[in-house]
Amino acid sequence: xxxxxxxxxxxxxxxxxxxARNVGFSLVFLGLVSAFLLAGRPGNAGFKLVDSYTVFLPxxxxxxxxxxxxxxxxxxxxxxxxxxxxxxxxxxxxxxFVIAFLTWAASGGSFSLTGMLQDTVTRSVPITLGAIAxxxxxxxxxxxxxxxxxxxxxxxxxxxxxxLYGPWVGIVGAMAMGVGLSAILAVFAIRFRVDQVIVGFAIxxxxxxxxxxxxxxxxxxxxxxxxxxxxxxxAVPLLSKIPVIGVVLFTQTLFVYVSxxxxxxxxxxxxxxxxxxxxxxxxxxxxxxxxxxxxxxxLRYRNVWxxxxxxxxxxxxxxxxxxxxxxxxxTNGRGFIALAAVIFGxxxxxxxxxxxxxxxxxxxxxxxxxxxxxxxPSEFLLMAPYIVTLIVVAGFVGRSRAPKAAGQAYDASx
Amino acid sequence: xxxxxxxxxxxFPGVVAxxxxxxxxxxxxxxxxxxxxxxxxxxxxxxLYGMYKPDEGDILIDGSPQVFTSPADAIAAGIGMVHQHxxxxxxxxxxxxxxxxxxxTGALGRLHIDEARRMVRExxxxxxxxxxxxxxxxxxxxxxxxxxxxxKVLLRDAKVVVFDEPTAVLxxxxxxEFFEIVKTLVSAGRGVVxxxxxxxxxxxxxxxxxxxRRGKVVGEVDPKAASESxxxxxxxxxxxxxxxxxxxxxxxxVVLKVSDLTVLDADGRTHVESVSFDVxxxxxxxxxxxxxxxxxxxxxxxxGLRKAAGGTISLDGKDLTHxxxxxxxxxGMAHIPEDRQRQGLVGGLxxxxxxxxxxxxxxQFSHGVxxxxxxxxxxxxxxxxxxxxxxxxxxxxxxxxxxGNQQKVIVARELSRDLRLTIAAQPTRGVDVGSIEYIxxxxxxxxxxxxxxLIVSTELEEVMALSDRLLVMYRGRVVxxxxxxxxxxxEVGLYMAGSRPDGAVVA
Numbered sequence: 058x059x060x061x062x063x064x065x066x067x068x069x070x071x072x073x074x075x076x077a078r079n080v081g082f083s084l085v086f087l088g089l090v091s092a093f094l095l096a097g098r099p100g101n102a103g104f105k106l107v108d109s110y111t112v113f114l115p116x117x118x119x120x121x122x123x124x125x126x127x128x129x130x131x132x133x134x135x136x137x138x139x140x141x142x143x144x145x146x147x148x149x150x151x152x153x154f155v156i157a158f159l160t161w162a163a164s165g166g167s168f169s170l171t172g173m174l175q176d177t178v179t180r181s182v183p184i185t186l187g188a189i190a191x192x193x194x195x196x197x198x199x200x201x202x203x204x205x206x207x208x209x210x211x212x213x214x215x216x217x218x219x220x221l222y223g224p225w226v227g228i229v230g231a232m233a234m235g236v237g238l239s240a241i242l243a244v245f246a247i248r249f250r251v252d253q254v255i256v257g258f259a260i261x262x263x264x265x266x267x268x269x270x271x272x273x274x275x276x277x278x279x280x281x282x283x284x285x286x287x288x289x290x291x292a293v294p295l296l297s298k299i300p301v302i303g304v305v306l307f308t309q310t311l312f313v314y315v316s317x318x319x320x321x322x323x324x325x326x327x328x329x330x331x332x333x334x335x336x337x338x339x340x341x342x343x344x345x346x347x348x349x350x351x352x353x354x355x356l357r358y359r360n361v362w363x364x365x366x367x368x369x370x371x372x373x374x375x376x377x378x379x380x381x382x383x384x385x386x387x388t389n390g391r392g393f394i395a396l397a398a399v400i401f402g403x404x405x406x407x408x409x410x411x412x413x414x415x416x417x418x419x420x421x422x423x424x425x426x427x428x429x430x431x432x433x434p435s436e437f438l439l440m441a442p443y444i445v446t447l448i449v450v451a452g453f454v455g456r457s458r459a460p461k462a463a464g465q466a467y468d469a470s471x
Numbered sequence: 472x473x474x475x476x477x478x479x480x481x482x483f484p485g486v487v488a489x490x491x492x493x494x495x496x497x498x499x500x501x502x503x504x505x506x507x508x509x510x511x512x513x514x515x516x517x518x519l520y521g522m523y524k525p526d527e528g529d530i531l532i533d534g535s536p537q538v539f540t541s542p543a544d545a546i547a548a549g550i551g552m553v554h555q556h557x558x559x560x561x562x563x564x565x566x567x568x569x570x571x572x573x574x575x576t577g578a579l580g581r582l583h584i585d586e587a588r589r590m591v592r593e594x595x596x597x598x599x600x601x602x603x604x605x606x607x608x609x610x611x612x613x614x615x616x617x618x619x620x621x622x623k624v625l626l627r628d629a630k631v632v633v634f635d636e637p638t639a640v641l642x643x644x645x646x647x648e649f650f651e652i653v654k655t656l657v658s659a660g661r662g663v664v665x666x667x668x669x670x671x672x673x674x675x676x677x678x679x680x681x682x683x684r685r686g687k688v689v690g691e692v693d694p695k696a697a698s699e700s701x702x703x704x705x706x707x708x709x710x711x712x713x714x715x716x717x718x719x720x721x722x723x724x725v726v727l728k729v730s731d732l733t734v735l736d737a738d739g740r741t742h743v744e745s746v747s748f749d750v751x752x753x754x755x756x757x758x759x760x761x762x763x764x765x766x767x768x769x770x771x772x773x774x775g776l777r778k779a780a781g782g783t784i785s786l787d788g789k790d791l792t793h794x795x796x797x798x799x800x801x802x803g804m805a806h807i808p809e810d811r812q813r814q815g816l817v818g819g820l821x822x823x824x825x826x827x828x829x830x831x832x833x834x835q836f837s838h839g840v841x842x843x844x845x846x847x848x849x850x851x852x853x854x855x856x857x858x859x860x861x862x863x864x865x866x867x868x869x870x871x872x873x874x875g876n877q878q879k880v881i882v883a884r885e886l887s888r889d890l891r892l893t894i895a896a897q898p899t900r901g902v903d904v905g906s907i908e909y910i911x912x913x914x915x916x917x918x919x920x921x922x923x924x925l926i927v928s929t930e931l932e933e934v935m936a937l938s939d940r941l942l943v944m945y946r947g948r949v950v951x952x953x954x955x956x957x958x959x960x961x962e963v964g965l966y967m968a969g970s971r972p973d974g975a976v977v978a
Contacts, residue, residue, distance in 0.1 A: 330581050334567060335571065335572075337560070342558070348554065469522065
């Protein structure tokens, strides 16, 4: 005798309904912003794609048309719902809204759209690498709040060693610094089972304090220790000749290529290899792996170290990929944005890359806006990336599921 | 393969968990290890599985001593274990869980997941376990999850399979299927250790029964020649009564009336759906069901710990759907919660403090904002002796007492006043046989004094023995109301699994 128990019948989810409603209201809200704020400036906006070609969009009609479309989509979402297409609709709507915003800002003038997108990709580098560091840790069950500190440490080591021995040594030094800082996290979180969030914060403040102190006491009197020749963009043969995309993706520094490689490699390893299976297992239910003879402690140590190296590399981006020097608190919270990207990207490297690009775009737009005369105070523009973070993490991610054992110390005897 | 434990002793600070334990297991044999909670069964098995290092003694396989420093060593020596709490990663597929730790791989550690699937299918077919290698664990019923655990053990070619309380989470029909699997394993030449506290099951499946008490093997019995009460006496160390003595209920007016009650969780999922029933004065109504079918949420809604999303609850005709727990308590409702550690007791507070936890604010125990500890201590002394709470003193932290004595503290606090309704969830979970007897008799006594009693338990035998009327919950609904004297556990088990004895599917 056997009994069939149906466990697949759906349970009504209030959470999903609420989220669907929020998305509907957001669309209507964007539509209204579009109608009342963005449709206020006449004139054409020019977006330069390549040197010889600029697209002109009429700002006012574009904003009005978008307003109507957004309100209509919002209404459909509220009354019928797009179901599984909700995210696609939302992404297209938000994307178009961003274009309308740029049209409004650039009306009567023009700017290089390609340059802005290139900037987006460049600026997403430390966020992507920081987020991968976060994913590697959290997937193995260790919460890594210390990404900010690891980026900052990497930036410092990259600047000093890069100045003394050249950029390649700078990169290696930055990664070593990241490993060193993550080793502190590993020992306290894994061996001594201290609360991982608290250790992470301690490392952030330690890193900020130490690098600021050394910058003031050592780098200021010895400017020769703080001047690096950064990596210059490398144009990939053939690919860089493609219009727009060639500039955006294939005329970049080493850091962009490495960070994309890091996304591909970490995804493949996490989902296709023995290491990945075990890593995900110890992040979800370490006892299950432990009772099958997997050495949970060793694997956690190793993954936290690797994560530190990745974050250190991300930190090296500042001196070696952009400005060629270290300044106090040069990372300015990017490590926390990376943490948001981990959640937004649902603990998946590709998701994290997407999130990093969104944050990179908001930074790039902020830079462009401060050059255009829009009337928006520049202080407000500085807030933009963080506002985007809040909205994205709080509103649109829905409830994403963290690795179950993240934050819990492993005790083999339990 | 012959497995032998010789003189195993394992000490923890303050306790000797295993005291010179000797056991032997031959191939093709089922050894049942039986004992109360805290008798040292789990510690012994952790020693065998390399999770603990014994302080003294040896593990021998075919006569040669082994040193296990981790589960990996035990697995390599041919020992497999199915833990009480399944060691399965909920978001992984069956195949991923099965191969974890022994993954078939290629270059760079690339996982051959097709090979893993094939391995699962092969074992599943060989032992007719009927498993889909691509199913995700969290979507599977516990009975199927247990079969995944068995495949894990078989894949590692375990010669000795240890099952730790394997039937605790199963429905009666799943238990029968499980016993079939055990028989297949044994006939394939493997040895099985079956750890349990259920006497009937040990008698049914075991070739030999070893009884453990306070860390020692107090005897081995032949199931063909032993009775339940004999074994129970060995477990507890004194004669125990295994049946519940009660007269016919003299039923009075309706006390608890539940109409159309619906309860949701924080995510908006429905756990209790339009449930209606009454409990009358002087009767015990039991709620049976497999864990996770809404019983927890039902009790939380009745006691005011969770908001009702719809419907009404009334006590003696007064609506209390929106009353808080203290108001309900003052209207004569007692609550023995299912999880002592989280709900009924504050582990760090003393026995005396826990005993007045629900009434320290009464005039009897307080003058304004000051608690009258003398009065509280006096009542604590009375209750400790009346309810036979074994504690070094009333100042002892309640968290250090045994499960049975913790439960007695709750029972004493909740039942030692005039009541209209007693709600008891899993009243004997983790409680030793001796205390079970006592708690059951208190509950029956409460009924006989005219209180309405609602018992919620996943131990089918317990609810059937205690109740005058039996409700069965399945997926948040009451799917049957039965007379426990007129149905068999098998029939109730069918309702618990969502079907009916005539084969139709409920709800």
